[in-house]
Amino acid sequence: MSQIIDGKLIAQNLRNDLKTEIAALKQKFNKAPGLAVVQVGNVAASSVYVKAKTKSATEVGIEVFDHHLDNEITEDELMLLIKKLNQQENVNGILVQLPLPKHINEQKVLDSIHPDKDADGFHPLNVGKLSISSSNDENLLIPCTPYGCLLMLKGLKTDLKGKHAVVIGRSNIVGKPMAQLLLKESCTVTIAHSKTIDLDKLCSRADILVAAIGKPEFVKGDWIKDNAIVIDVGINRIEIKTDGEVKNKLVGDVDFLEAKSKTTAITPVPGGVGPMTIACLLRNTTISFKNKLSQ
Ligand code: GUN
Numbered sequence: 001m002s003q004i005i006d007g008k009l010i011a012q013n014l015r016n017d018l019k020t021e022i023a024a025l026k027q028k029f030n031k032a033p034g035l036a037v038v039q040v041g042n043v044a045a046s047s048v049y050v051k052a053k054t055k056s057a058t059e060v061g062i063e064v065f066d067h068h069l070d071n072e073i074t075e076d077e078l079m080l081l082i083k084k085l086n087q088q089e090n091v092n093g094i095l096v097q098l099p100l101p102k103h104i105n106e107q108k109v110l111d112s113i114h115p116d117k118d119a120d121g122f123h124p125l126n127v128g129k130l131s132i133s134s135s136n137d138e139n140l141l142i143p144c145t146p147y148g149c150l151l152m153l154k155g156l157k158t159d160l161k162g163k164h165a166v167v168i169g170r171s172n173i174v175g176k177p178m179a180q181l182l183l184k185e186s187c188t189v190t191i192a193h194s195k196t197i198d199l200d201k202l203c204s205r206a207d208i209l210v211a212a213i214g215k216p217e218f219v220k221g222d223w224i225k226d227n228a229i230v231i232d233v234g235i236n237r238i239e240i241k242t243d244g245e246v247k248n249k250l251v252g253d254v255d256f257l258e259a260k261s262k263t264t265a266i267t268p269v270p271g272g273v274g275p276m277t278i279a280c281l282l283r284n285t286t287i288s289f290k291n292k293l294s295q
Contacts (some may be wrong), residue, residue, distance in 0.1 A: 009265055014151070031090075034088075041071035121143040167189065204222075221257075236276060
């Protein structure tokens with residue numbers, strides 16, 4: 001029987017711990033963490049994520065500064081806002097929701113966020129720190145989705161050391177930092193991507209499979225090793241027809257029903273990685289706040 005990893009519950013526990021910690025800090029220092037949430041334009045998925053992030057942050061006691069900007073804003077105007085937020089005393093974390101419109105250089109914007117306020121852990125300095133640090137440094141700002149995946153893996157109480165982990169996807173947001181985190185857990189890590197030859201065969205040698213490809217139900221049951229652990233990062237909206245009616249459905253990058261029969265543990269979509277990403281954003285904001293208090 002495969003364990004269905006309950007990301008909702010693990011995220012709820014993490015949020016509860018953060019709420020308690022933030023209340024205690026507020027009592028002691030008479031200050032709360034502040035998170036600036038910057039959205040440019042109206043990409044539907046971004047609006048959903050930003051709303052969810054804002055709601056969760058507020059619930060744990062983080063003050064949210066919402067900056068919803070017009071799609072036509074120039075790169076210079078956006079950079080000016082970041083500059084102000086970098087200087088704003090009560091802002092501890094800055095989140096710029098991606099993707100940005102094509103006319104804005106995403107990396108340039110991410111690079112301009114002060115590394116101490118980098119709620120997403122995307123700044124090159126934090127990326128470098130993650131790559132260099134060998135131990136579990138509690139103060140590191142780590143990209144939220146892969147860190148959420150790691151917490152779920154650690155919660156399984158399975159020894160990760162020496163396990164062959166295959167990460168499908170090489171993005172800066174998920175694939176690359178995921179590989180770094182698994183490496184730190186002493187996994188043997190392979191990063192696969194869209195050009196990987198014989199991807200199915202490679203996956204079938206994975207003790208731990210992390211799928212972050214962005215293709216609905218791409219990973220099939222017969223790609224999966226018996227007793228593997230599968231973490232599905234994909235959130236894909238597909239249309240299904242039932243009784244002549246077209247309905248939207250969220251599915252992951254893994255064919256869940258096929259994979260479930262092979263695995264010892266698997267994350268569902270929705271209710272797996274998604275809630276963890278948001279909880280880890282709140283964690284990063286709290287870390288930035290505590291780092292500032294101790295400066
Ligand atoms: N877009 C998709 N995932 C993310 C994320 O983790 N952070 C930000 N800022 N944008 C995203």
